Amino acid sequence: MLEIRGLSKSFGGVKATDNVSLDFADGSLTAVIGPNGAGKSTFFNLITGALRPDAGQILLNGVDMAGKTPPEIVGHGIGRAFQVASIFPSLTVEETMLATVCADQRRAGVMHRRFPLAETRDRAEHAMELLGLANKRNRTAATLSHGDQKLLDIALALVLDPRVLLLDEPTAGMGTEERWRMIDKVRELWEKQKITVVFIEHDMDIVFKIAPQIVVLCYGRILATGTPDAIRRNDAVIEAYLGSEDHAGAVA
Amino acid sequence: MTELQAGQGTQPLEVPRIDARPQRYRDVLIALVAFAVLALLPMIFGSKSLLDFVIRCSAYGLFATSLNLLVGYTGLISFGHGMFFGLGAYGFGLMMQKTGVPIPVAFVATLVITTVVAAVIGAICVRLKEIYFAFVTLAFQMLIHSTILSWQSLTGGDQGLRGGIPRPPLLGIDLSNHLHLYIMSCALLVIGLLLMRQIAQSPFGYTLRMIRDNATRASFIGIDVWRAKLTIFVLAALFASTGGMIMALFVSGAYPEFAYWTISGEGIFINMLGGVTTFLGPMVGTVLLLILNDTVTRLTEYHGIVLGIVILFFAIGLRKGLMDFVVEWVAQRREKANG
Numbered sequence: 001m002l003e004i005r006g007l008s009k010s011f012g013g014v015k016a017t018d019n020v021s022l023d024f025a026d027g028s029l030t031a032v033i034g035p036n037g038a039g040k041s042t043f044f045n046l047i048t049g050a051l052r053p054d055a056g057q058i059l060l061n062g063v064d065m066a067g068k069t070p071p072e073i074v075g076h077g078i079g080r081a082f083q084v085a086s087i088f089p090s091l092t093v094e095e096t097m098l099a100t101v102c103a104d105q106r107r108a109g110v111m112h113r114r115f116p117l118a119e120t121r122d123r124a125e126h127a128m129e130l131l132g133l134a135n136k137r138n139r140t141a142a143t144l145s146h147g148d149q150k151l152l153d154i155a156l157a158l159v160l161d162p163r164v165l166l167l168d169e170p171t172a173g174m175g176t177e178e179r180w181r182m183i184d185k186v187r188e189l190w191e192k193q194k195i196t197v198v199f200i201e202h203d204m205d206i207v208f209k210i211a212p213q214i215v216v217l218c219y220g221r222i223l224a225t226g227t228p229d230a231i232r233r234n235d236a237v238i239e240a241y242l243g244s245e246d247h248a249g250a251v252a
Numbered sequence: 253m254t255e256l257q258a259g260q261g262t263q264p265l266e267v268p269r270i271d272a273r274p275q276r277y278r279d280v281l282i283a284l285v286a287f288a289v290l291a292l293l294p295m296i297f298g299s300k301s302l303l304d305f306v307i308r309c310s311a312y313g314l315f316a317t318s319l320n321l322l323v324g325y326t327g328l329i330s331f332g333h334g335m336f337f338g339l340g341a342y343g344f345g346l347m348m349q350k351t352g353v354p355i356p357v358a359f360v361a362t363l364v365i366t367t368v369v370a371a372v373i374g375a376i377c378v379r380l381k382e383i384y385f386a387f388v389t390l391a392f393q394m395l396i397h398s399t400i401l402s403w404q405s406l407t408g409g410d411q412g413l414r415g416g417i418p419r420p421p422l423l424g425i426d427l428s429n430h431l432h433l434y435i436m437s438c439a440l441l442v443i444g445l446l447l448m449r450q451i452a453q454s455p456f457g458y459t460l461r462m463i464r465d466n467a468t469r470a471s472f473i474g475i476d477v478w479r480a481k482l483t484i485f486v487l488a489a490l491f492a493s494t495g496g497m498i499m500a501l502f503v504s505g506a507y508p509e510f511a512y513w514t515i516s517g518e519g520i521f522i523n524m525l526g527g528v529t530t531f532l533g534p535m536v537g538t539v540l541l542l543i544l545n546d547t548v549t550r551l552t553e554y555h556g557i558v559l560g561i562v563i564l565f566f567a568i569g570l571r572k573g574l575m576d577f578v579v580e581w582v583a584q585r586r587e588k589a590n591g
Contacts, residue, residue: 048472074474086472088465091458099458100473108459108475109483111451114276115458156473 001026002047002078002164002196007056007066009046009220016042018220020056024164029190030198031211035240039220040200041083044166048080049073060164079162083169083200085149086156089142093133093152096141097124097159104160127159130189147178151185158189165189167199171206179203183210208232275453283446290438294431303434304502305546309538310441311498315515316522316534317448318491323520324528325452326484327464329382331516332389335373335396336489338511339366340496342400345413345506354422362497363490370489371482378481390513397511412507417500427501437498444491449531451487460484521559524566527573536575 002024009017016039024030032040045051047058049070058065065073088096101120102108110117116124128134131151136144141152150170157165170186171179183206190197201207207214208228216223216237224234231237294303315337322328343362347353353361373392377385400407408414419427427433451457459480462470471477500506509515518541526537544562548555570577 050468050472070471071474071476074472080472082469086466086469088462088469090465091461095458096462099455099462102455103459103462103470103473103475107455109480110455111457113455114450114453115455117455156469160473 001059001061003057003059004047005057005059007043007046007058008054009042009051010054015220017046017053020217020220020222022215022222022225024196024198026163026196027194028196028213029187029211030213030215031207032198032200032215032217033202033204033207034217034223037219038217040217041168042220043217044080044168044198044200047073047166048078074160074162077161077163078166079157079160079164080166081150081153081157081168081170083172085146085153087141087149087152090140092138092140093128093144094124094137096152097127097155100124100156100159101127123159123161127155130158130192131155131185146173147182150174150182154186154189158193162195164196164198165193167197169200169202171201171203179206186210276450279446279449279453283442287438287442290442291435294434300430303430305542307434307437307498307502308542309535310437311495311502312518312522312542313441313495313535313538314444314498315492315495316519316526316538317445317531318488318495319516319519320523320528320531320534321448321451321460321484321488321491323523324533325457325464326460326481327467328378328481328485329386329520330377330389330485330488331386331513331520332391332393333488333492333519334513334515334517335389335393335511336366336370336492337496337499337515338396338400338506338508339369339489340493341500341506341510342407342413342496343493344497345417345500346406348417348419349413349415352418352420355419355427356422359497362493366489366493367486370486374482374485374489378478378485390516393511393513393516397508397513400508400511407506407508410508413500413505416504419501433501437502440494440498444494445535448491451484452531456480456483521563523573524563525573527576527579529572530575530579533573533575537573540574 004020004022007017007020008015020043032043034040042051046053047065049065049068049072053066056066060076060078063076065076065078068076091099095116098116098120101123102110102115102117105120107117107120125134128137131154133148133151133155136148141149144152150172154167154170167186171182174182183201186197186199187210211228213225214228214231215225216231218240223240224231224237226234290306293306315333319330319333322330322333340362343365344358347358347361348355351358373389377388377392380388401409403409425432425436427436459470459475462475463477463480467477496510499510522537522541523534524537525540526535527533544559545555548558552558566573572580
């Protein structure tokens with residue numbers, strides 16, 4: 001269970017995250033939506049330790065993550081993927097996976113043995129299979145297509161066996177067809193892995209179709225939370241966000 | 253790109269996987285052969301200047317390869333790596349002159365001193381981002397250089413550490429014998445390279461590559477970036493220090509130039525010459541630079557201009573070091589042969 005309590009963060013005078021409290025049940029799938037600048041990425045950056053919160057608690061099974069460093073938070077089981085695929089360009093897919101498992105097994109500092117370690121193979125293999133990257137194992141990350149780079153980024157988070165997986169716009173920069181393939185993949189992973197998944201998404205069609213639970217952020221505050229149906233009918237959401245954009249059609 | 257993708261479909265299902273074990277035996281074998289060849293060299297060529305050349309290559313080669321652990325593998329561009337070369341030379345020289353301990357004791361003690369100094373300087377520097385890291389390491393280099401210059405009573409100031417380095421023979425090894433010194437240098441070079449190769453090809457070596465490629469991402473898969481950077485900073489310093497000790501034995505003294513920023517500059521120069529993407533690139537660069545230095549200084553007094561033109565050729569013309577170029581060329585030929 002991931003519980004956010006009164007989380008706040010300001011940049012200068014701007015409250016990017018303003019007293020946000022939320023619960024993410026174990027094994028839930030939640031979409032975070034909101035207009036540009038709503039504080040979605042900041043919210044993720046706070047949870048994962050990229051930013052230090054001004055106030056509030058981030059409780060993962062009762063342990064507060066606020067103020068911990070990214071490696072510590074990863075160690076507690078919160079993994080993330082990035083809006084712009086964050087990968088290791090010069091390493092091959094397989095090397096990336098093997099080295100990441102190594103890090104997770106606290107063997108990143110091992111010097112007396114040769115890379116890769118035999119005990120890292122199975123998990124690396126499993127993650128590559130899961131994301132459909134096994135046949136591209138010998139390609140360097142830089143030569144992968146945009147979609148595969150995003151998948152590799154997710155694989156990096158997933159191979160760590162996280163309890164909570166945060167995906168910052170898994171479909172960013174993709175064409176319509178590719179988006180659906182990616183989001184099907186995300187849903188499939190969620191179902192298979194039985195982990196808590198929280199993702200940021202701009203495409204309303206996608207959000208309403210696959211997310212059982214939706215959080216709407218606006219100016220750093222929670223505007224609404226609930227099921228797709230509830231969000232669709234929420235007046236505040238329609239006025240502040242959906243109504244003012246092209247997605248009005250989807251709502252009506 | 254399209255060629256790559258086209259090739260993808262025709263690949264057999266069983267894709268070759270990385271295997272670790274044979275690599276290690278291969279490296280040890282190469283090291284043994286290299287050492288055997290170097291050890292036999294004096295029997296074939298009696299020339300003392302050739303042996304001198306190899307000893308200098310050992311000193312600079314260890315220094316430059318260790319710098320590549322920082323520059324090429326971790327992405328830490330240190331402009332002050334030469335301080336550890338100087339520290340090794342002075343530490344060892346002083347230890348031998350003042351205390352009269354056996355050579356191995358002085359060797360280990362110098363490494364211990366280097367570890368402490370590198371840990372302190374590294375702890376301050378590795379937090380800094382690229383250009384700041386480069387300049388602060390350079391600043392520490394100047395600090396050490398100034399200390400050597402001004403602490404005359406200990407270091408001899410700008411005159412350097414004179415009076416020779418005593419070398420009591422131990423177990424039949426007498427480093428005042430030129431041949432013994434030669435063999436010892438070769439052994440230190442080969443062992444040093446083998447150890448650095450092991451570091452580069454270990455899980456830790458891949459951690460370093462990840463940090464070089466994308467340090468932020470590395471921290472989000474649980475890697476303590478600061479600790480890994482500090483570890484490699486100290487390890488690289490140890491090998492640089494070993495290079496300095498060989499140099500001190502070779503010239504039988506230590507001079508402030510060993511700790512001057514130009515040594516760091518030469519290290520960077522060597523890495524650019526030889527290339528940073530292969531393990532042996534800096535070693536090739538070392539040999540190239542020393543040959544260049546020796547021949548050019550013999551031919552003209554304007555050797556600086558010639559060396560400058562050479563580096564411009566590599567930096568702007570090839571845009572990579574010699575070994576990078578060779579490796580790419582071989583890969584391209586192989587690709588053509590296959591496709």
